[in-house]
Amino acid sequence: MEISERKKKILAAVIEAYIATAEPVGSKYIAESGGLDLSSATIRNEMAELTAMGYLDQPHTSAGRVPSPKAYRLYVNELMERQRLSIEETEAINRSLCLKMQQLDKLMSDVGKLASSLTQYPAVALAAPIAATISRFDLIYVDVNTIIAVAMLSNNTVHNKLLNLPFSVDQGLVQRLASVFNTNFTDISEDKITPSMISSAECACGDTMGLTSVIAAFAIDTLRKAKEGAAVVAGASHLLRQPEFRDPDKAHEILSYLSDSEHLLGLPDVGEDDDIQVLIGPENVAKELKDSSVVIARYNAGDNMRGIIGVVGPTRMDYSGVAAKLRYIASWLSRLLGMPEAPRGFEKLQIKEMTIDEHQEDKN
Amino acid sequence: MEISERKKKILAAVIEAYIATAEPVGSKYIAESGGLDLSSATIRNEMAELTAMGYLDQPHTSAGRVPSPKAYRLYVNELMERQRLSIEETEAINRSLCLKMQQLDKLMSDVGKLASSLTQYPAVALAAPIAATISRFDLIYVDVNTIIAVAMLSNNTVHNKLLNLPFSVDQGLVQRLASVFNTNFTDISEDKITPSMISSAECACGDTMGLTSVIAAFAIDTLRKAKEGAAVVAGASHLLRQPEFRDPDKAHEILSYLSDSEHLLGLPDVGEDDDIQVLIGPENVAKELKDSSVVIARYNAGDNMRGIIGVVGPTRMDYSGVAAKLRYIASWLSRLLGMPEAPRGFEKLQIKEMTIDEHQEDKN
DNA sequence: TACTGGCACTCTCGCCTTCTGAGTGCTAAT
DNA sequence: ATTAGCACTCAGAAGGCGAGAGTGCCAGTA
Structure with a gap:
């Protein structure tokens, strides 16, 4: 059956009343x-x-x-209605975001907190790096039995x-090792590193003490870590x-x-960047969420990684407000992470400007 | 008034019954x-x-x-009674701890999860680094406009x-900068770095493009981060x-x-290492915790940092069991973090052995 | 003197009943 | 097509009642 315009209006009114009051709404109201x-x-x-x-239910x-x-x-x-953020809200967001450019999981945690305090619902923030390889090795010789291994990844x-x-090592060995690793262990993924590769590298630079395998362990570890998402x-x-x-x-459930x-990382990964996805009640695959709704915004941090930031709440959720806020945060993140990281002597100022720009752009 | 032995026995029985059932306990029981x-x-x-x-209350x-x-x-x-962990419990702990040696906040989060799942109460884990200075600078020249700054801190x-x-830089400048920073910016704390130091360093190596201040910003940032605790x-x-x-x-409260x-970092910082501290109800300073108890274990990670791991629950808490578990985890952490970090090709095995050793020592 | 059995008393909790009122569905009137 | 009116339903609040757990106290016993 067709649903008339008037029905839609009434339905919207019911939904909005229910969102506001959390109580069954009557015709009189x-x-x-x-x-x-x-x-x-x-x-x-x-x-x-x-x-x-089937649009409305009756508890009794x-x-x-x-x-x-x-x-x-x-x-x-x-x-x-697609809700616009008020100037005050935008500025509140900018204010809390402007001083953050830091380690990934710290950033995630701050962004999650922000989303949660803005929406007053629990928020999840996750970042899933896209597979990376090592693009450059350096070994810094500190003293005879201390070296620093440095690996630069393809995701910068x-x-x-x-x-x-x-054991003790000499600087020559360290240098030889660095060049061997730079030629043999770059641009390959973790599972391509085999024991035989390691032992041939060991031969190549005359390592008799097992330093090679230590470095290789570091390489494997690094690649493995880079694959891990933060949630x-x-x-x-x-x-x-x-x-x-x-x-x-x-x-509790x-x-x-x-x-x-584990569960978070399994959140839906489809949809387009900078757009909002809403999963309502039974649309969620996880049975624990069947009575709840999830609003998700996706952001894209250049080629390095993509992530989502979402909010969990009852099906009776302020979808419109939440969506607007998440959309804004996500687009902000896309910019922050997506752009090549410029060196900053005065980080705060630069980022501040950027967000102000964005806000103005948004308005046009 | 003196409290007789028999009263103590009765009191202990009442407490244990109440811990187990969460219901007022009667004389008959x-x-x-x-x-x-x-x-x-x-x-x-x-x-x-x-x-x-004043040892017992009567709801009515x-x-x-x-x-x-x-x-x-x-x-x-x-x-x-100071409870001993059963072999099964110890092994369960070892099993879940043995694969973890990683970034600090990840480790904290894993340890927190472990404590929480063992005790079935919320757990907090925090680590407070002890003030560190930079002990060594390295600048890795990648290409004309990319370099990697590496700082080794006094806390290893x-x-x-x-x-x-x-802008573009040449390798010579980078090398000069590295040596200037190594002589002037090492072994000092963050607040000792002044703008005049930076500009004199700039002169010293003939930097006309502001690279010096970028590196200095990195140094300041690093020191600042190193001071931050993870909670x-x-x-x-x-x-x-x-x-x-x-x-x-x-x-919710x-x-x-x-x-x-913020609140967590304010948790009591006194007490001795490897010992347990219990804060019962009103003994907590925070009014939000006045009806709850907190059990805290302190660990000591060498000279680098100290931290605490704690559990929050109702005053009716299984103090004995919780204390035993936390004590074990804390001593484990003290060892893991306190010892100079050896390179590990086969990390898991090494740590596994270590914890088994400890367990046996404990028995003696 | 220290302990115990017994008993009257108190008070919460669960159960049942009653009552109220919000909201409905339907019908007749506009 | 819309509306006023009315009878009906049912959840939830309010009140009353009885059961049961636990107490305090007293008198009796070893």
Whole structure:
């Protein structure tokens, strides 16, 4: 059956009322809240039809109506207005983001916190690096039994490790090793590094003490780490303020689900960059989330990595507001991480300018 | 008034029963649970006196008794048996710890998770580095506008940063800069680096493009980061399973308190290494924790840093079990982090051996 | 004197009943 | 097509009741 314009208006009104109050909404409430000039009886009839069509549920005979997941879906697809952030909100975001350019997981955690405090829902932030290879090796000779191994990766990050050796090495060996690793161990992925490669490298530079395998272990470790994504949950406790999670068992179920980063890394990875994806109730694959909704924004950090930042809440969620905030944060992240990292003597200032620019662009 | 031996026994029985059941315990229950051969009436009289002395509380006239914080304090000080971990438990811990030697905050997070899953309470792990200075600079020339800055710190960690320069540099300059920084910027703390130092370094090596200040910014940043502690909360959701936190408002209060790392870093920093500290209810300074208890173990990672790992729960907490587990983890951490880091081709094996050693030592 | 059995008393908790009111569906009137 | 009106339903609050757990105290016993 077709859904008339008027029905849509009523449905939107019901959804918005329910989002605001978390209580079943009755026909009288809608009639009186203005917007539509109809009597409660008319609205009642329409609501009865909407119920028949599966857009509204009735907790019991004499209660008001509650939107079904199907209704929310229609709402986010068609009905909901794309909300603009107010200047104040934008500036609040800018203010909290402007001093952050740092290690990846610290950044993730800060971004998660920001998203959570803005939306008042638990937020997850994750970053999944795209496969990287080592593009350059350096070995810094510190003293006879200390060297620093430095590996620069194809994604323009640099990893290092301090190696305290239980034996002495001479600078010549270290140099030979560095050049051997630079020729043989660059531009290959972790699983391509075989024991035989290592032992032939060992021969090539006359290493009798096993330093080669130490360096190789470092290389493998580095590549492995680079593949690992970072996942962070922030503001989990916000969930407890939502009426639908006042039941501690429900809350526990979700919170413990979220606290396992395995689960987070499995969050949907499709969709386009800088766009918002909403998963409503049963649309979630994880059964723990079947009663909740997830709003996800994807960002793209150049070729290095991609990530998502999302928010978890009840199906009765302020989709419009959350989407606007996440969209803004995600586009901000795309810029920050996507652009080649320029050296900064005065980091704060530079980033500040950038975000102001963006804000103005957005307006045009 | 003196507290007799028998009272202590009864008190311990009450506390243990309450820890196990979370319900007010009555005289009859104690009488029947064996251990003491006394009638319920006698126990009743003793309990009445314990109540008068402030060790027990009565929710209402006809309910059983509940231990007061004072009782718990006596319990942890005198009554509680120092629990040994079973072989199975030790091995479970070893198993989950043996594959971890990695970046600090990742390690913290893993340790927190471990503590939390062992104790079934939320756990906090924090590490506070002791002030460090840079002990060695290296600049790796990658190409005309890319260099990698590497700084080795006095605490034997190494930091690096990839610098993409908006101008071209020649290798000579880079070398000169490295040596200038090595002589002037090592072994000093962050606040000792002044703009005039930077400009004189700039002159010294004939830098006309501002590369010096970029490197200096890196140095400052590195020192600043090295000072920062890492704080992590894990398993927060476990709290919701405790009957005393089934009230979502209470749970929310504590969880949001814990999720702010500012608060965590303020956790008590006194006490001796490898020993356990217990803060019961009102002994906590933070008012959010006045109804909860915190068990803290301190570990010492050589000269580099010290940290604590703790567990938060209701005052009715399995102090003995938690203490035993934390003590074990802390001593493990002290060893892992305290010893100079040896290079490891076969990391897992080495660590595995170490923990087995410890376990055996502990037994003797 | 120290312990115990017994007993009356208190108070929470769970259960049942009743009552209220919000909200509905339907019908008849506009 | 819309609306006013009305009977109906049902969840949840309010009140009353009884059961049971636990206490305090007293008198009796070893």
